[in-house]
Amino acid sequence: MLPSLPFWADLLIFIASAAVIWVAGSSLANYTDILSDRLHLGQALGGLILLAVATNLPEIAITYSAASSGHLDVAVSNILGGIAIQTVVLVALDAFGVRERRPLTYQAASLVLVIEGAVVLAVLVVVVMGTQLPENLVFARLSPDVVLIAVVWVAGLLLTQRAAKKLPWTDSGEAPDSQPKPRGHSQKTRAVEATRRGVSTARAVLIFSAAAAATLVAGALAEESGTAAADHIGLSGVLFGATVLAAATSLPELSSGLTSVKQGDYKLAFGDIFGGNAFLPVLFLLAAVVSGQAVLPNAHASDIYLTGLGGLLTIVYMAGLLFRPAKQHARLGIDSIAVLVLYVIGVVGLVALPQ
Numbered sequence: 001m002l003p004s005l006p007f008w009a010d011l012l013i014f015i016a017s018a019a020v021i022w023v024a025g026s027s028l029a030n031y032t033d034i035l036s037d038r039l040h041l042g043q044a045l046g047g048l049i050l051l052a053v054a055t056n057l058p059e060i061a062i063t064y065s066a067a068s069s070g071h072l073d074v075a076v077s078n079i080l081g082g083i084a085i086q087t088v089v090l091v092a093l094d095a096f097g098v099r100e101r102r103p104l105t106y107q108a109a110s111l112v113l114v115i116e117g118a119v120v121l122a123v124l125v126v127v128v129m130g131t132q133l134p135e136n137l138v139f140a141r142l143s144p145d146v147v148l149i150a151v152v153w154v155a156g157l158l159l160t161q162r163a164a165k166k167l168p169w170t171d172s173g174e175a176p177d178s179q180p181k182p183r184g185h186s187q188k189t190r191a192v193e194a195t196r197r198g199v200s201t202a203r204a205v206l207i208f209s210a211a212a213a214a215t216l217v218a219g220a221l222a223e224e225s226g227t228a229a230a231d232h233i234g235l236s237g238v239l240f241g242a243t244v245l246a247a248a249t250s251l252p253e254l255s256s257g258l259t260s261v262k263q264g265d266y267k268l269a270f271g272d273i274f275g276g277n278a279f280l281p282v283l284f285l286l287a288a289v290v291s292g293q294a295v296l297p298n299a300h301a302s303d304i305y306l307t308g309l310g311g312l313l314t315i316v317y318m319a320g321l322l323f324r325p326a327k328q329h330a331r332l333g334i335d336s337i338a339v340l341v342l343y344v345i346g347v348v349g350l351v352a353l354p355q
Contacts (some may be wrong), residue, residue: 005225007232013225018248020218021058025252028054028211030190030259034204037191048157052279055256055272057212058249061219063283066227066241067290074227074241075287076295076303078249080127081242083120083277083310086250088343089257090317093269094336097261103333105320108266110183111173112163116274117318119156123281124311126152130284130296131304143294146285153282160275175324179266186265215252222248238302243347270321277310302353309346313339 005013032054035041041050053060059082066075094104130145137143164183167173194204222245230240253276260269287295320335329337 005228007229010225010229010232014222014229014248017218017222017225018251020214021222021248022251022255024211024214024218025055025058026255027207028057028215029252029256031204031208031211033187034191034194034199035201035208037188038201038204048161048275051272052275054208054212055252055276056279056283057215058219058222058252059280059283060286061216062223062245062249063287064290065220065223067287069224070291071223071227072287072291072293072295072298073238073300073303074223074245076284076299077238077241077306078223078245079280079283080303080306080310081246082249082280083124084306084313084343084346085243085246086253086273086277086280087310087313087317088339089250089254090270090273091332091336091340092254093257093261094333095331097258097269098266098331099262099264101328103320103325103328103336104261104266104270105317105333105335106324106326107179108270109175109178109321109324110267111167111169112160112183113267113270113274113321114318115163116156116160116271116278117314117321119153119160119278120274120314121311122152122156123149123278124307124314127281127284127296127307128304131299133294133297135294135297137297138288138292138294141289141292142285143288143296145294145296146288149281150285153278156278179264181264183265183267183271186260186263186268189263219249238300239350242302242306242350270317274314277314302350305346305350305353309343309350312342312346316342 032051036050059079062078063075066072066078090104098104098107100107126145126149130143130149133143133145163173226240226245226248230236253273257269257272260266260272284295316335316339320333325334327334
């Protein structure tokens, strides 16, 4: 969409696109909750799919733009780097969102969330397996790895949906002394507040559609302008996609997560991050259809590295949900500190990898 521009112009467009993603993406998440309540989708399969797609529209736009323009490396690194950095969003929620003198994992502890983390790991395992397949294993613009990723994701949604209704554990796997209100109560509160303000369903659909369109356009512009700006300064597409671009597309998750945590809905904030991370590799299916190529067999060593990093950070938080550290250190739980340190080390290692 963009002509050849000087570095400063590409940088300004990227910053403006990131700002639009922040504002429009936050509105999108809010009105997704309202529409889910109005249409009685809730935690049903349709509601989970709508939430996953809506909250990852920037990544969808970037994947389409990068795949159609031949920048598959940017698409892959943005998806896999996005999983790592969206997990780090939980560190920010722990530091700036939790009001009680307990870490985020102590407040959110639930076996349902551990299952959601396991779904993320399952999808990432299939990603690694897909990198070892032959490049010519493509039929009807699809390869078996991207199809299997989508199947595992849907199976994970069904499992988490079932677990949310009833688990054969005491209190259905909910930890004692965790958040007093049920998961998702903040969504209901936002829907009730919208009704009180006289927001009709038609208006909610209109705002949702406008925010979705703005997010899609901003995502595509962020990919093009950001890639061009990175080229100007000699930054590789992999490193840019995994760090700067992934951070920009994680802004809506940060905004909606802070809103949920400040309303005491810690389980929802955690579930949204894990749910979004499980969905992101499904976008490899879109990349394969658009490019007509096998995506994962062409992955670089850095992509496999990012997959491992995302899995490692997820495991740390899964352990935190099980062990429930009760003490804060500089407003963070010990699990959040470990995630932050591991992410910084991981990015340093990514820079050190041979390009």
